[in-house]
Amino acid sequence: PQGIAHNLTDRHLPKGWDYRQEPPCLAKITSINKNTWPTGAVQNRVSGSKTGLCTEQRWRPGGTGSVGLAAAPVRGRRENKQGGAGPGMKLGRAVLGLLLLAPSVVQAVEPISLGLALAGVLTGYIYPRLYCLFAECCGQKRSLSREALQKDLDDKLFGQHLAKKIILNAVFGFINNPKPKKPLTLSLHGWTGTGKNFVSKIIAENIYEGGLNSDYVHLFVATLHFPHASNITLYKDQLQLWIRGNVSACARSIFIFDEMDKMHAGLIDAIKPFLDYYDLVDGVSYQKAMFIFLSNAGAERITDVALDFWRSGKQREDIKLKDIEHALSVSVFNNKNSGFWHSSLIDRNLIDYFVPFLPLEYKHLKMCIRVEMQSRGYEIDEDIVSRVAEEMTFFPKEERVFSDKGCKTVFTKLDYYYDD
Numbered sequence: 001p002q003g004i005a006h007n008l009t010d011r012h013l014p015k016g017w018d019y020r021q022e023p024p025c026l027a028k029i030t031s032i033n034k035n036t037w038p039t040g041a042v043q044n045r046v047s048g049s050k051t052g053l054c055t056e057q058r059w060r061p062g063g064t065g066s067v068g069l070a071a072a073p074v075r076g077r078r079e080n081k082q083g084g085a086g087p088g089m090k091l092g093r094a095v096l097g098l099l100l101l102a103p104s105v106v107q108a109v110e111p112i113s114l115g116l117a118l119a120g121v122l123t124g125y126i127y128p129r130l131y132c133l134f135a136e137c138c139g140q141k142r143s144l145s146r147e148a149l150q151k152d153l154d155d156k157l158f159g160q161h162l163a164k165k166i167i168l169n170a171v172f173g174f175i176n177n178p179k180p181k182k183p184l185t186l187s188l189h190g191w192t193g194t195g196k197n198f199v200s201k202i203i204a205e206n207i208y209e210g211g212l213n214s215d216y217v218h219l220f221v222a223t224l225h226f227p228h229a230s231n232i233t234l235y236k237d238q239l240q241l242w243i244r245g246n247v248s249a250c251a252r253s254i255f256i257f258d259e260m261d262k263m264h265a266g267l268i269d270a271i272k273p274f275l276d277y278y279d280l281v282d283g284v285s286y287q288k289a290m291f292i293f294l295s296n297a298g299a300e301r302i303t304d305v306a307l308d309f310w311r312s313g314k315q316r317e318d319i320k321l322k323d324i325e326h327a328l329s330v331s332v333f334n335n336k337n338s339g340f341w342h343s344s345l346i347d348r349n350l351i352d353y354f355v356p357f358l359p360l361e362y363k364h365l366k367m368c369i370r371v372e373m374q375s376r377g378y379e380i381d382e383d384i385v386s387r388v389a390e391e392m393t394f395f396p397k398e399e400r401v402f403s404d405k406g407c408k409t410v411f412t413k414l415d416y417y418y419d420d
Contacts, residue, residue, distance in 0.1 A: 136210050138250035144175045149206045156202065156371065157195050158407075159364035161317050162324075163188070166355050171203055174290070182277050183289040185350060187260075187340075189298040189328060190357025193406020196294045200256050203292070207254065217254045218246060222263035222339065229264050236270035243274055244284060251288040260295035263339025268293075275350040293351075297338035301331045302356045303402065310401055316358060324356045359402035365389045368407035372414055388413050 149172060153164045167186070174184040188196040201212055208214035220226075226235045246253045257268070274286040305324050309316055332338055332354070333346045345351055360368075369385045391413055394400035 136208065136214060136216075138216055138252060144172060144206055146172045149202070152202045152206065153199075157198060158367040159316070159360045160195055160357055162319065162321055163195065163199060163355050163357055166321065166353050167199055167203065170353055171206075171290075175207065180287050182350070183275055183286050183291055185275055185291045185293075185345075185352045186355055187293040187295065187332070187351045187353070188355045188357060189295050189332065190302055191296060191299045191359055191404070191406060193403070193408030194357035194360055195406070196357055197258065200292050200294065203290075204254060204256075207252070212256075214254075216246075216250045216252060217256070218242075219256045219258065222257070222259040226263060226267060232264050232267055235264075235267055239267070239270050240274075243271060243286075243289075244282070247274075247286055247289050248284055251285060252290075254290045254292070256292045256294070258294045260293045260339040261297040261335075261337065265336070265339060265341040265343075268339050269344050272344050272348070272350065275345060276348070293340075295332070295338065295340070297335045297340065298328045298331045298354075298356075299359075301327050303359050306358050307396070307401065316361075319358070321356075325354050328354045328356055360406045361402060362389055362394070365392055365403055365407060365410055369410050369414060372411050376418075378418065384414075384417050388417070 204217045205211035
């Protein structure tokens with residue numbers, strides 16, 4: 001590609017990384033701060049050219065056990081260190097405004113020079129906007145609707161009054177804050193099937209049209225991407241590079257870390273500088289990014305509180321965040337089998353919310369089954385709903401209050417009744 005390019009060859013890449021070149025983007029760039037690029041990136045500038053095509057590095061998970069590297073187009077515009085329009089975009093606006101407001105100047109310029117100037121403005125200013133009409137762009141994302149997020153949570157998430165309130169207020173407030181002091185960091189805790197993954201999906205879909213498939217939403221699974229304890233040093237380096245590259249490409253990037261309870265202790269501390277109260281880290285601002293951690297750690301403590309309320313004859317909706325949050329954070333911090341064991345993220349209070357997901361009861365399973373029936377186009381049959389719910393196993397053994405798998409397997413059990 002012409003203009004400014006960032007080329008990585010195999011000899012620049014850490015062990016276990018790969019590189020893929022995709023079509024370049026249309027943008028106008030006059031300068032790039034080399035500090036915003038990962039170690040090994042080489043900056044090349046075509047002599048005498050400041051306008052044209054460009055490529056941006058985006059870092060994606062690669063094969064099993066490693067974090068892969070790939071190049072992806074920057075759609076519409078490059079963001080600067082604070083996440084705003086790049087210098088080329090600002091220059092394009094200035095030139096376009098000058099041409100529109102000063103007709104005498106336009107008349108004095110020879111046609112060829114004027115044509116070249118207009119071509120530069122069209123390439124750097126108008127083309128990206130046209131492109132973003134047909135493809136997802138970081139700078140052209142749809143606004144977050146509080147009502148739409150509220151409706152998704154109400155319609156799709158059951159038995160989680162605490163999670164609903166925290167997620168709604170935290171995410172909406174963060175997205176609508178033009179100058180956040182730090183990235184939004186949420187840690188979701190609870191048993192399997194209580195809705196943690198589902199909530200991360202809802203958040204992604206309400207911010208980016210592509211949801212979890214968006215180029216700006218990045219999912220890590222601990223057992224898939226970080227399986228070997230012996231490679232923890234390599235994983236730390238790769239993780240930092242991967243996050244830095246993606247936030248450089250899009251300040252509003254979302255990072256989801258699943259199975260935190262299975263992550264090797266100490267690994268997640270590698271991203272601590274990105275979550276702290278810094279305006280810039282090596283020339284990059286992370287203040288508009290979002291980090292979501294999913295974990296089963298602390299589920300026992302959440303269950304204890306919920307069971308105490310049930311045994312006392314209180315409604316689960318009476319449980320307040322203050323009844324759980326502190327005990328939950330301490331439990332996770334001291335859990336040797338958790339990726340958060342003695343983590344500086346907790347010790348330095350960098351996690352904004354510990355979000356408890358309560359264990360689900362029989363009535364909540366029936367809600368899940370009804371929604372699944374509707375999504376498949378079936379009429380709701382209450383007899384089948386009850387039969388599927390009754391096939392689930394519950395705990396404690398004597399009282400049988402909570403489902404030990406939440407809603408995770410009700411969908412496959414429903415297949416038994418519609419196998420024809």
